[in-house]
Amino acid sequence: MSDLGDFTEFDGDEGGGATESGADSPDDRDAAADTSDRDGGDDPDAEGGFERYEATPTGRDRGVGVLSAAEGLRIAEDEEETRLRAYVTADNRSGVRVGSYLLAPYPDDERLFCRVSALEYAQEYRADDATEIHARRAMRSAGIDEEDFKLMATLDPVAVLYEDSEARSASDGQAAEPRDADGLKRRMTDRVPKPETVVREAEDKTDIKTGLKMPADGVFLGHLAVGGETVRTAAEPPTIDYRLKDDYDSGDPLVFRHTLVAGGTGSGKTHAAKNVLRQYLGDRSYPVETGADREVAPAVVQFDPQDEYAQMCHDGEYPEEFARRLDREGVTHGGHEDTVAFVPQVGSATYSASGHRAEEVRFTIPFSMVYDNPWLIAGSGLNDNQYGALTNVLLPRFRDERGREGTYEQFRAFLDDPALREDLDESGRVHEATFDAVSRRARGFGNVFDQDARPITERVHELVRSGGLTVVPTYHISSSRDTETVVLALASLLVDQKLSNDPRYDRIKETPLVVGMDEAHNFLTDADSVQARKVIGKFTEAAKQGRKERLGLFLITQDPQDIADPVFKQINTTVVLNLGDEDAISAVNIPANLESKVPYMEKGQMVVYSPDNSEPVELVGLPHCVTRHGRG
Numbered sequence: 001m002s003d004l005g006d007f008t009e010f011d012g013d014e015g016g017g018a019t020e021s022g023a024d025s026p027d028d029r030d031a032a033a034d035t036s037d038r039d040g041g042d043d044p045d046a047e048g049g050f051e052r053y054e055a056t057p058t059g060r061d062r063g064v065g066v067l068s069a070a071e072g073l074r075i076a077e078d079e080e081e082t083r084l085r086a087y088v089t090a091d092n093r094s095g096v097r098v099g100s101y102l103l104a105p106y107p108d109d110e111r112l113f114c115r116v117s118a119l120e121y122a123q124e125y126r127a128d129d130a131t132e133i134h135a136r137r138a139m140r141s142a143g144i145d146e147e148d149f150k151l152m153a154t155l156d157p158v159a160v161l162y163e164d165s166e167a168r169s170a171s172d173g174q175a176a177e178p179r180d181a182d183g184l185k186r187r188m189t190d191r192v193p194k195p196e197t198v199v200r201e202a203e204d205k206t207d208i209k210t211g212l213k214m215p216a217d218g219v220f221l222g223h224l225a226v227g228g229e230t231v232r233t234a235a236e237p238p239t240i241d242y243r244l245k246d247d248y249d250s251g252d253p254l255v256f257r258h259t260l261v262a263g264g265t266g267s268g269k270t271h272a273a274k275n276v277l278r279q280y281l282g283d284r285s286y287p288v289e290t291g292a293d294r295e296v297a298p299a300v301v302q303f304d305p306q307d308e309y310a311q312m313c314h315d316g317e318y319p320e321e322f323a324r325r326l327d328r329e330g331v332t333h334g335g336h337e338d339t340v341a342f343v344p345q346v347g348s349a350t351y352s353a354s355g356h357r358a359e360e361v362r363f364t365i366p367f368s369m370v371y372d373n374p375w376l377i378a379g380s381g382l383n384d385n386q387y388g389a390l391t392n393v394l395l396p397r398f399r400d401e402r403g404r405e406g407t408y409e410q411f412r413a414f415l416d417d418p419a420l421r422e423d424l425d426e427s428g429r430v431h432e433a434t435f436d437a438v439s440r441r442a443r444g445f446g447n448v449f450d451q452d453a454r455p456i457t458e459r460v461h462e463l464v465r466s467g468g469l470t471v472v473p474t475y476h477i478s479s480s481r482d483t484e485t486v487v488l489a490l491a492s493l494l495v496d497q498k499l500s501n502d503p504r505y506d507r508i509k510e511t512p513l514v515v516g517m518d519e520a521h522n523f524l525t526d527a528d529s530v531q532a533r534k535v536i537g538k539f540t541e542a543a544k545q546g547r548k549e550r551l552g553l554f555l556i557t558q559d560p561q562d563i564a565d566p567v568f569k570q571i572n573t574t575v576v577l578n579l580g581d582e583d584a585i586s587a588v589n590i591p592a593n594l595e596s597k598v599p600y601m602e603k604g605q606m607v608v609y610s611p612d613n614s615e616p617v618e619l620v621g622l623p624h625c626v627t628r629h630g631r632g
Contacts, residue, residue, distance in 0.1 A: 062198050062200065063092075063198040063199050063200035063201075064086075064088055064089065064092040064095070064096055064102070064199060064200060064201060065086045065087045065088040065089050065092060065153070065198075065199055066086060066087055066196045066197060066198055066199065067084070067085070067086050067087075067104060067193055067194070067195055067196060067197045067199060068085050068086060068087045068152065068195070068196075069195035069196075070085075071083065071085060073085075073192060073193070073195055074192060075157060075189055075190070075191065075192040079156075082156075082157065084114065084154070084155040084156075084157060085152050085153065085154055085155065086102070086104075086152070086153045086155060086199050087150055087151070087152060087153075088119075088151040088152070088153050090146040090147055090151075093146065093151045095201075096116060096119065096151075096153060097116065097119075097226055097227050097229075098116055098117065098118065098119055098227070099115060099116060099226040099227055099593075099618065100115070100116045100201065100226055101113065101114070101115055101116075101158075101201070101202040101208060101211065101212075101226075101231075102114050102115070102116065102153075102155060102199045102200065102201060102202060103161075103199065103200055103201075103202050103207065104155075104193045104197045104198075104199045105193075105197065105198075106160075106191060106193060106194075107194070109162075109163065110160055110161065110162045110191070111160070111161045111162075111207075112157055112160055112161075112189065112191070112193050113157075113158045113159045113160070113161050113186070113202065113207065113210075113211030114155040114156055114157045114158055115155065115156045115158055116153050116154070116155060116156075117154050117155065117156040117593065118153070118154035119151060119152070119153055119154075120151070120152045120153075120154070121149050121150070121151055121152075122149065122150050122151075122152055123148075123149060123150075124147065124148055124149055124150050125148070155199075157189040158189070158211055158212070158615060159186040159187065159188065159189060159210075159211050159213070160186065160187050160188070160189055160190065160191060161184060161185070161186055161207060161210055161211060162184075162185055162186075162187070163183055163184060163185070164183045164184070164185050184206055184207070184210045185210070186210050186211060186213065203233050203234060204233065204234075204235075205233045205235045205240055208224065208231070208233070208240055209240065211615075212224075212614050212615045212617060213613075213614045213615055214240075214242060214243070214613075214614045214615075214617075215243055215244070215245045215250070215613065215614070216243075217243060217246070217247075218243035218244045218245050218246040218247075218254075219243055219244040219246050219254075219255065219276065219279045219280065220241060220242070220243050220275075220279055220329070220330070220331045220332075221242050221243065221244060221276060221575065221606075221608060221619060221621070222241075222242055222272075222606060222608075222619035222620055222621040222622065223239040223240060223241060223242065223619060223620050224239070224240040224241075224242055224617060224618070224619060225605065225618045225619055225620040226618060227618075228601070228602060228605055228618075228620070229620075230620050237325065237328060237329060241329055242608065242614070242617065242619050244573060244610065244613055245612075245613055246284065248287070251612065252547040253286065254572055254573055254610065254612065254613055255280060255298070255514060255552040255554075256512075256546045256547045256550055256551060256552045257546065257547060257552070257572035257573070257612070258543055258546060258552060258553040258554075258555070258570055258571045258572055258573070259276070259552070259553070259554050259555070259571065259572075259573045259574075259575065260520075260555045260556075260557070260560065260563075260568075260571045260573070260574045260575065260588075261273050261276075261554075261555070261556045261557075261575045261577070262556075262557055262558070262560040262574065262575070262576050262577065262579060262584065262588050263558060263576070263577030263578055263579060263606075264558050264577070264578055264579050264580055264581070264584075265558060266578075266603065267577035267578040267579070267601075267603060268577055268603045268604045268621065269556060269558070269577050270306075270308055270518070270556070270629070271604070271621070271625050271629055272575065272577065272604070272606065272621050273516070273518070273554070273556050274308075274309065274312055274625055274626070274627055274629060275621065275622055275625060275626050276554075276575075277300055277302065277309075277312070277469070277514070277516060277554065278312065278332055278333065278336065278626050278627055279331070279332050280298055280300060280514055281298075281300060281312075281332070281336045281467065281469055282332030283332070284297060284298065285297045285298075285512075286298060286512045286550055288510055288511075288512065288550060296466050296510070296511055296512055297466045297467035297512070298466070298467070298511070298512035298513060298514055298550075298552075299464045299465055299466055299467070299468055299469075299470070299511050299512070299513050299514070300468070300469045300470065300513075300514045300516060300554075301463065301464065301470045301472065301490075301494060301513065301514070301515055301516065302469065302470070302471050302472070302516035302517075302518070302554075303472045303474065303487050303490075303491070303515075303516065303517045303518060304471050304472060304473045304474065304475070304518055305473075305474050305475060305483070305518055305519045305522075306475055306518070307353075307354045307355075307473045307475040307476075308355075308629070309469075309471045309516075309518075310339060310341045310353065310356040310358040310471040310473065311355050311356045311627065311628040311629060312335065312336050312339055312469060312471075312627040312628070313335050313336060313337065313339035313356055313357070313358040313469075313627075313628075314335040314356060314357070314627065314628035315334050315335045315627065315628065316333065316334070316335075316624055316625045316626050316627050316628055316629065317624070317628070318333075318624035318625075318626075322623075322624055326622075326626070331622075331626070332626070333626035333627075334626065334627070335627050335628065336469050336627065338465065338467060338468040338469060339356075339358045339359075339468070339469045339470075339471065340358060340359045340360075340361055340462065340465075340468065340469070340470055340471070341353065341356070341358045341359065341360045341361070341471050341472075341473055342361050342363060342456075342459075342462075342463060342470050342471065342472050343360055343361065343362050343363070343472075343473060343476075344362075344363060344364070344365070344472065344474065344477070344486045345362050345363065345364045345451040345452060345453040346447050346448060346451065346476075346477045346479075346482050346486065347446075347447030347451070347482070349447075349476045349477055349478065350476060351473060351475075351476040352476070354475070354631065355628065355630070355631050356628070358471070361459065361462055362453040362454075363453050363454055363455065363456040363459055364449070364450060364451035364452070364453040364454070364455055364456070365448055365449055365450075365451075365455070365456060365485070365486060365489045365490075366449065366450060366455035366456070366457055367406060367407050367408040367411060367449045367450055368404045368405070368406070368455075368457070369456075369457070369489055369492075369493065370395065370449075371395060371399060371404065372492075372496060373488075373489070373492050373496075373534075374387070374390055374391045374395055375387070375530055375531045375534040375535070376445075376485055376488065376489055376492075376531075377390075377441075377442045377445055378390065378441070378442075378529075378530050378531045378534075381441065381529050381530075381531075382437070382438065382441055382529075382530050382531075383530065384530060385434060386434055386437050386438050386441070387530040389430045389434050389435065389438055390438050390442065393424065393429050393430050394414075394415070394430070394438060397420075398410075398411055398414050401414070402414075407449070407450045408445060408446065408448075408449035408450050409446070409450070411442075412442075412443060412446075415438070415439040415442065416439075421435050421436075421439075444481070445482075445485065447479070447482055448482050448485045448486060448489075456489075456490065456493065457493075460493075460505045460507055460508060461507050463490075464494070464505075464507050464508050464511050464513065465511075466511050472486075472487070472490060474486060474487065480522070483522075484522065484523060487517070487523055488523060488535060491515060491517070491523070491539075492538060493508075494508060494513060494515055494551075495515070495538055495539065495542040495551070496538075497509055498513065498542065498545075498549045498550075498551045499541065499542060499545055499549060509549075511550075512550035512551075512552075513550065513551050513552070514552045514553075514554050515551070515552070515553055515554065516554040516555075516556070517553070517554070517555050517556065518556045518557075519556070519557060519558075520555035520556060520557045520563060521557045521558075521559040521560070521562035521563055523535070524536065524539055524555070524563050524564055524567050525562045525563065525564060526562075526563075526564035526565060526566075532564075536564040536566055536567060537566075539553070539567050540564075540566040540567055540570065543567060543570030543571075544570060546570075553567075553570075553571075555571070558579075558584070559581075559584060560579075560584055560587045560588050561581075561583045561584050561586070561587035563587075568587075572610060572611070572612055572613075573608070573609075573610040573613065574588055574589070574590065574608070574609045574610070575606055575607075575608055576588050576590060576594075576598055576606060576607045576608075576609070577601065577603075577604075577605065577606045578598065578599065578600075578601045578602070578603070578605070579598050579599065580599055585598050585599065588609075589609075590607055590609040590616060591609070591616045594607045594609070594616055594618065597618065604620060604621040604622075604623065605618070605619070605620055605621070606618070606619050606620075606621060607619070
């Protein structure tokens, strides 16, 4: 027996007992019913009866609740000083989620578009429910009485929605027409709504897209979601498509302002990357500055360490209904016929296609490319003094002797000449210790340069094709240094020609180009070496000039924290899938409210942070890959 008494002996009605479990027995309930019947029940004329009145309010509830001014109602320039809370009625509480989008109207037909940032239960009446009596009563009850509490939703104002004045005046005196997205505008939140304003869920696709600044057309990424659940509307289709701007009407296409896809193993990042790249290989073209007004379809060159992207030449496996849905939403799908696997010939390594039948083209890196990018053979870590000796003395002297046709093996023999070493040391041009260091570190690239295949410089027209997908697989290369050299040599060729005012290959210069790089952290990492500094400098400049030169970087990684900061800062669109590493999550630099969701996202869920495209949003990607994906 507790200090509060023995609950098992409690009898609430004289003559009416309770079972040990606290619930009335069937006999008790039957007896009570019989007594009620005898006493007259609901019959007001029966002896001992009471007349009952209907207490339910007339009319129909609108919305999910009302704005409350109990703790103040404030819209401020400082977000931390903004105070916007809504009371959610009992019947609506199960349907409201953190992240849901709501609308609160102003008296003049403008509307405040906002997002639920927090949900909090508070006591309806002043009481302490952390007591034994409350707990034991709740444990014996069949349910919770919601009316004893109030659910308060904290709202973050996003934008004020209003009808364009010209569109409104043009429609005056005419029959009401469905709202056109072009007639609905948004502006910063500059008004406070009135207390007890009814708030309702945003269910109109135009309202939501305008409120979130989402473009109506562009490159499809996925469908808007909240808490992993797709947002649905009354429209057809009911989902809200999220797209990246892809024309010059409202700024540069975002493809040329660079994209990062970050996700851990098993998050679905390759699936998502394939779906996005397939959209760029659809019916798209961009104007080019060649002296004549014309538009050219982009070329995609994708570096592929796991031999997965050449599968994009084949159709994906998905139901016919899914294909019809993609057609209705204007999403490009199916295999891309113009797909070629450009296979680097490295030593004795052999490439065996995995899961695809794309055309294969073999190539080698000619040593002549080192003249333009001497850091390609500085991968073993030359310091600045040694790098200067290589670029200012040794390579120019070798080129004078052998011309651009000189091979890597000839360069090694050149460095083995003791007379050259002595001559340079005596003349004071290169100290013998520096010469020895360069000679040691410039070795070890015999598997990369001048192999038994046509040089890539002779295959540029095949490498870059308008509307074509070129995949460069490196899965068959066992050495990470060889892989790094091949990838950086090709990427540098593309970037150098894009940025050049006097290009050697007009095909590269005049074709809009997307350079995709999987496991980008392996190639664009920030390190204290000559090679790293040269690479980062080159790609940073490429990113800055991308808009003008029609060059887009499409980087894919599971370790975004390892990508050099100068390159990272040029990324405009960040697509984040599930990441478990705290450093990786912090590195992607997305808003805190979305950052907290990243470790818990399921496969295919993603956060998109693209300030020039929309507000930060949560998406759900397509459940199927639009091309072949996987080894099955």
